[in-house]
Amino acid sequence: MNPQILKDLQAFYPEITLTATLLAVILIDLAAPRIRQATTFLFTAIGLLLALALTFPLFAAKSGTLFYGMVALDPMAVFFKGFLIITSFLILLVAPGSKEIAKEHIGEFYTLLLGVTLGMVLLASATDMLMLFLALEMVSVSSYIMVGYLSTERQSNEASLKYFLFGAVSTGSMLYGITLLFGLTGTTKLVLIREAIIHGAGDGNNGLMLLIATIFIMAGFGFKTASVPFHFWCPDVYTGAPTPVTAFLSVGPKAAGFATLIRFFFTGLSDTAGSIWGFFPAMNWALLVLMISIITMTLGNIAALRQENLKRMLAYSSIAHAGYILMGVVVLTPQGLQSVLVYLITYLFMNLGAFMVVIEVYNRTGSFELNDYRGLWRRSPFLTIAMTIFMLSLMGIPPFAGFFGKLYVFGAAVNHNLAWFAVLGALNSVIAVYYYARVIKTMIIDAEPEGAQAPPISLSWTSHILMWAMLLPTAGLMLFWDRIQEITSNSITLFFG
Amino acid sequence: MIGLSHYLIISAALFSLGIMAVMTRKNAVNVLMGVELILNSANLNLVAFSRYAWMNLDGQLYAVFVIVIAAAEAAVGLAIVLSMYRLLKSVNLDKADTLKG
Numbered sequence: 001m002n003p004q005i006l007k008d009l010q011a012f013y014p015e016i017t018l019t020a021t022l023l024a025v026i027l028i029d030l031a032a033p034r035i036r037q038a039t040t041f042l043f044t045a046i047g048l049l050l051a052l053a054l055t056f057p058l059f060a061a062k063s064g065t066l067f068y069g070m071v072a073l074d075p076m077a078v079f080f081k082g083f084l085i086i087t088s089f090l091i092l093l094v095a096p097g098s099k100e101i102a103k104e105h106i107g108e109f110y111t112l113l114l115g116v117t118l119g120m121v122l123l124a125s126a127t128d129m130l131m132l133f134l135a136l137e138m139v140s141v142s143s144y145i146m147v148g149y150l151s152t153e154r155q156s157n158e159a160s161l162k163y164f165l166f167g168a169v170s171t172g173s174m175l176y177g178i179t180l181l182f183g184l185t186g187t188t189k190l191v192l193i194r195e196a197i198i199h200g201a202g203d204g205n206n207g208l209m210l211l212i213a214t215i216f217i218m219a220g221f222g223f224k225t226a227s228v229p230f231h232f233w234c235p236d237v238y239t240g241a242p243t244p245v246t247a248f249l250s251v252g253p254k255a256a257g258f259a260t261l262i263r264f265f266f267t268g269l270s271d272t273a274g275s276i277w278g279f280f281p282a283m284n285w286a287l288l289v290l291m292i293s294i295i296t297m298t299l300g301n302i303a304a305l306r307q308e309n310l311k312r313m314l315a316y317s318s319i320a321h322a323g324y325i326l327m328g329v330v331v332l333t334p335q336g337l338q339s340v341l342v343y344l345i346t347y348l349f350m351n352l353g354a355f356m357v358v359i360e361v362y363n364r365t366g367s368f369e370l371n372d373y374r375g376l377w378r379r380s381p382f383l384t385i386a387m388t389i390f391m392l393s394l395m396g397i398p399p400f401a402g403f404f405g406k407l408y409v410f411g412a413a414v415n416h417n418l419a420w421f422a423v424l425g426a427l428n429s430v431i432a433v434y435y436y437a438r439v440i441k442t443m444i445i446d447a448e449p450e451g452a453q454a455p456p457i458s459l460s461w462t463s464h465i466l467m468w469a470m471l472l473p474t475a476g477l478m479l480f481w482d483r484i485q486e487i488t489s490n491s492i493t494l495f496f497g
Numbered sequence: 498m499i500g501l502s503h504y505l506i507i508s509a510a511l512f513s514l515g516i517m518a519v520m521t522r523k524n525a526v527n528v529l530m531g532v533e534l535i536l537n538s539a540n541l542n543l544v545a546f547s548r549y550a551w552m553n554l555d556g557q558l559y560a561v562f563v564i565v566i567a568a569a570e571a572a573v574g575l576a577i578v579l580s581m582y583r584l585l586k587s588v589n590l591d592k593a594d595t596l597k598g
Contacts, residue, residue: 130559137566141573151580158593160577165528168570169519172535175563176512179542179556183505186551188559236596 008066011073013054014081015121021047022114029107036107041096044110048089048117055081063495065127069189072127072263072495079341079491080124080259083348084252088117090352090469091248097463099363100150100242109149113248115142120256127267127495129178129188132260136174136220139253140167146248147241159240166233170223177216180209190268191496198271202283211283214269218288221264224257225322228296235303238315243362246311247355250318255344258325262337265289265329267494279332290330294424297323301431310358311368313435314351317394320432321347324409327425331412334492339408341488346405346477350393353470356463357387364457370439375448380457384443386467391436393474396429401477504545511538525578525588529571536567 009016024047025040032039055078063074071077092113095101101109119138126132144167148160182188184206185196202210222230238246269285279285300320307313325347328340358368360383365372377384393400406429410422448454459467477484511534518531540560547556578588585592 130562134562134566137570141569144573144577148577148580152584154584155595157577157580157584158596161525161581161590161593162596164574164577165519165532168529168532168574169516169535172515172532172539175536175539176542179539179546182543182556182559183546183550186546186553186555188555240596 005067011058011061011066014051014058014085015118017047017051017054018114018118018121021051022111022118025107025111025114029111040107040110041092044092044114045089047114048085048092051121052082052085052089055085059490063493065191065495069191070128070131071122071125073125074495075491075493076259076263076337077125077495079487080255081121083344084120084124084256085117087248087252087255087348087352088113088120090348090466091244091252093462093466094247094352094356094359095244097363097460097466098242098244098359101244109146112142112146112149116146116248116252120252123256124259124263126260127190127263129181129190129193132264133171133175133178133220136224136260137171139224139256140171143245143249143253146245147237149242149245155240156242157240159237162240163233163237166230167223170219170230173216174220174223177213177219180213180216184209184213190264193268194270194496197269207283214283214285214288217264218292221257221261222292225254225261225326226319227292227322227326228299228319231296231300231319231322234319235312235315238318239309239312239368243311243355243359243368246315247352247359250314250351250355251348254318254322255348258329258340258344262329262340263494266337267496270332286330286332289326290421293323293326293330294421295323296320296326297425297428301428301435304435305431307435308370309368310370310373310439313370313439314354314358317432317435318351320428321351321394323428324406324425327421328409328412331416331418333412333416334489335408335415336412337492338488339405339412341491342408342484343405345484345488346393346401346474349470349473349477350390350400350402353386353467353474354390354394356467356470357383357390360457360459360463360467365454370442373439373442374446375454376443376457378448378456379454380459382459382464382467383457386471387443388440389471389475391439395433395436399475399478401474404478404481501545501549504541504549508538508541508545511535511541523589523591525581525590526575528590529574529578532574533567533571536563536570539563 025043028039029036058078061073065072095109116139119135123135123139126135144160144164147163148157150156185193185201187193219230226234265285297320300316300323304313304316325340325343328336393402396402396406410425413422515531515534519528522528540563543556543560582588
């Protein structure tokens with residue numbers, strides 16, 4: 001075999017591990033029907049942990065590309081690989097505890113989870129438009145099936161149908177945009193696309209085509225990150241999907257979408273590599289993303305105000321958070337990029353934590369309606385306090401993790417003379433306080449419905465451990481702030497060819 | 498003489514027809530056909546650019562992958578529609594209206 005490919009394979013161990021685990025889990029699921037519940041879980045857990053362990057040494061590796069410029073090996077890619085594998089691992093631990101998932105055959109769930117993880121990891125490091133599109137489709141197609149996992153439930157099926165139709169059109173439009181970009185530059189490699197545009201591929205009349213191509217490509221990124229105007233699927237899919245899948249979609253594929261969005265715009269469409277990125281005069285993509293960011297956070301927050309279903313409310317809240325994260329992208333400075341990474345870390349813990357509480361409450365009450373959270377304070381003080389902390393953190397109240405994410409994003413905007421933008425973001429956070437605080441009020445203050453008193457909720461020890469695993473980082477992230485600062489500031493390097 | 502622009506016009510027309518089919522059709526299978534039109538318009542673009550503008554094989558290589566992706570997407574899409582038919586005894590998209598708000 002070609003020695004270069006053999007050498008590249010050594011930096012590809014996490015992906016190889018994930019693929020091998022995926023195949024092994026399918027085989028075990030078929031071959032050992034009696035012990036498959038436990039063994040498939042165990043194998044998936046070991047595979048994900050092994051992939052994570054193999055990711056860490058790559059931090060020290062030299063930046064470059066693998067397989068003739070198909071995927072990048074740089075600190076940013078490695079950071080996202082680690083982040084995404086950790087997300088999948090947490091979902092793997094949460095899923096068996098949910099009554100929704102347990103109704104169906106769970107082996108397939110693990111297979112799909114591994115498939116999405118592999119796709120996300122490739123998406124975060126793809127530097128070729130072909131690889132990027134294939135990885136994006138791998139994530140999308142597997143997650144359509146995950147959303148429709150409860151095949152006998154009408155809502156789950158409907159959610160997966162809507163997700164599929166919306167996803168197919170968004171990714172189809174993105175592909176059309178990619179072909180236009182290929183037509184302009186004659187290459188599919190991001191680094192070469194940038195060179196071609198520097199040498200005038202987007203000058204004159206071609207500038208308009210470049211802009212149209214970018215808008216089409218933005219459809220795919222917008223779909224993955226659930227940004228306006230490609231967010232319509234989000235509330236319906238989050239409501240209809242099994243809750244562990246909702247939790248997964250709100251963190252994993254969204255983060256992978258941001259990873260690839262950053263890579264596309266920064267290595268493909270920026271005119272300078274280095275400390276401050278610029279955009280080509282022909283196409284002001286930063287303005288485009290800035291407008292999307294403002295509309296996304298405002299619409300997400302306003303639509304969340306009148307939601308009665310907690311899953312739906314968290315869906316709109318996740319749209320709003322996508323807007324805040326995009327804010328870090330358009331600042332175009334290393335500080336902005338770092339703020340994106342910090343925000344994603346804090347978002348992982350607080351959002352997954354909130355969904356875990358939703359899962360626990362659903363296991364007892366069978367409902368996602370906010371009204372059924374009345375009297376939760378009496379039934380389970382622990383769950384109430386946990387949910388209160390997650391909600392305060394999502395609001396951005398210090399000293400919880402969410403505050404630091406917002407602090408970094410707004411700080412990056414202010415430092416780049418976009419103070420008005422930060423003010424808009426802060427005003428949005430004020431709107432958001434209303435609907436998060438409403439959850440806290442419903443749990444603690446609102447009177448329970450008349451009649452039969454619901455019994456207290458007791459959690460299993462696994463749920464306790466998982467809940468604490470989310471609570472501690474949410475409440476105590478600032479204790480490790482040096483470490484997070486160090487990791488994120490080392491991770492913002494992108495490969496520029 | 499048929500040139501690049503002819504292909505681009507046809508592909509733009511196909512793309513628009515695909516989007517129109519997705520937007521207006523009530524039958525889920527027809528919508529899936531619209532999605533195929535969108536993907537194939539991109540394929541036409543790729544092959545035309547590859548042949549007329551750049552004289553390289555990158556675009557045609559890309560098109561082969563897109564065909565595979567289209568097949569995978571259609572398989573999943575049909576499976577979802579089939580499961581919808583089993584639950585609702587219909588493939589009319591207007592019947593999928595339980596999630597709102």
